[in-house]
Amino acid sequence: MTTPFSRRRLLGSLAAGIGGISVSGWFPALAAQLAEQKERKRHCILLWMSGGPTQTDTWDMKPNHENGGEFKEIQTASPGLRFSEHLPKLAAQSDKLAVMRGLSTKEGDHGRGTYLMRTGRVPMGPIQYPCIGSALANQLGTFDAGLPSFVSVGPYRAFNQDAFGAGFLGPRFGPLIVGASDIPGSMSNDVDGYPELRVQGMNRSGGITEARMEKRLKMWKGLQSSFLAKHKAGAAATQNTVYEGAVRLMNSEDAKAFDLSDEPEALREAYGKTVFGQGCLMARRLIERGVSFIEVSLGTNSGGIGWDTHSDNFTAVQRLSTDLDNGWATLMTDLEDRGLLESTTILWMGEFGRTPQINDGAGRDHFPAAWSAVLAGGGIAGGQAYGSTSEDGMMVKDGKIAAEDLLATLVEATGVGSDAMLINEDGRPIPIAEGTPVKEVLA
Structure with a gap:
């Protein structure tokens, strides 16, 4: 009989072989209230702008005021709607965009603002709320999916780790991390100049052959079967779900979704040779394969100081805007060409905005x-x-809205409905969003 100590040692060895997969919950179960609605094929993409993007130099310019800054505004394809000159491709697709210019919150700290915007809750109290990605994966995901229901590309989580997790929903609804900018070795440039976005934990550790891995997995399954017979719920069951999902993905055709090398060169270049651009391309591939929620981050992972532009704002924002314009505009065109945009809701946001006044450091x-x-x-x-x-x-x-209202509008647009409930670990229902949807921007 295997002792608990020897079992822990074996699991530690397996973790080394699988690559530390247990830290990301990959395979969410279908929420009970959606169990009989498998025909629903809705998706959501969050474009997360790490550091807090400036609204005055992107979507809400003030060209006739001293706060306006260096950039010019341009007319979009929609009468009366104007954007920055550095977002020309998005301006041409403005008929697909609803700019929420009245967002007002109270959290000006990176960590607190990140938690508020990503969960819809103020960061206080004993409850660990799930991020919006986990919440929607819980509602939209399918139990028999070959891929995880939540994938996060290029995240920078140092401001607030809890804002990127599944909270009380548990690790099954956490994100699969790809190309994390806060994990060494998660990305590198290949010979063609494109960033190689690596899936956290999908490859075997060096020196672990396929045959050796098979032996380890066979031994692990035997131990798990015995252990789970006595521990059918709680952490043991969660860990087993995570490991089984990881092993399935490692050995399945679905893993090819993360290999962008088979995409046409012209399309890859149109997305942009950046983490964000290639992340947007990966998002389209994942949507095609049924993944419910994908987030792609732009900010710290693009080099420099990202959107946290306390100095030299205009140089940084011009570069970031070009990355954004190429990646996001190409993503919408690509989705539309494949008949997927109508079923995919996109939200662009960061943790807060930036001062209209320009400081002494041109920031x-x-x-x-x-x-x-x-x-x-x-x-x-x-x-x-x-x-x-x-x-x-x-x-x-006018049109003032809070973070809660923005997320409620997003949830309503996905078809889940802002009155949907999540079930916490104590079995208590908790609203997925506590705000009021903005009906004027809902189709």
Whole structure:
């Protein structure tokens, strides 16, 4: 009979062989209330802007005010709607975008703002809430999916680790991490100049042959069978689900979804030779294969200081805007060409905005009082800006919304419904979103 100690040692050895997979929950189960709705094939993409993007130099410009800065604004394809000159491709697709210019929150700290925007809750109290990706994976995912229901590409989680997790939903609903910018070795440039986005834990450790791995897995399965007979729930069952999902993905055809090398060169180049651009291409491939929620991050992983532009704002934002414009615009075109955009809702946001005033270092500082987010794609009535800010950009004039309202609108647009409930570890129902959906931007 294997002792608990020897079992732990073996699991530790297996973790080394599998590559530490147990830290990411891959295979979420279908929520009970959606068990008989397998025909639903809705998807969501979060474009997460690490560091807090400036609204004044992107979606809500102030060209006739001293706060306006260096950039010019351009007319989009939608009458009266204007964007930055550095977002020309998105401007041409403005009919798919709804700019939320009246967003106003109270968290100007990176960590607290990240948690608020990604969970819809203030970071306080004993409850660990799931991020919106985990919450929607819980609602939209399917039990028999060959791929995880939540994939996160290029995340930078140092501001607040809890804001990127599944919270009380457990690791089954956590993200599969690809090309994390906060994990050494998660990405590198290949010979063609494209970033190689590596899936966390999918490859065997060096020196572990396939035959040796098979022996380890056979031994592990035997031990697990005996152990789970006595521990059918809790952490043991969760760990088993995670490991089984990891092994299935390692040995399945679905793993090819993460290999971008078979895409046409012209398309890869159109997306951009950046982590964000190639992450957007990966998002399209994952949507094609039925993944419910994908997030792609742009900020720290693109080099420099990302969207946290306390100094030299305009140089950084021009570069970031080009990355954003190439990746996001190509993603929407690609999805639309394949008949997938109508069933895919997209949200662009960061943890807060930046000050309309330009500081002495030609930068903009943290500013949660009046800023912008953007909704697009399926379920969204595009070609409009909802809400407005004052001439100097310092306050919301009309259409004021909170983080909770933005997430409620997103959840409504995906077809889940903002009144949907999540079940915590104590069996208590908790609303997936506590805000009020903005009906004016819902299709």
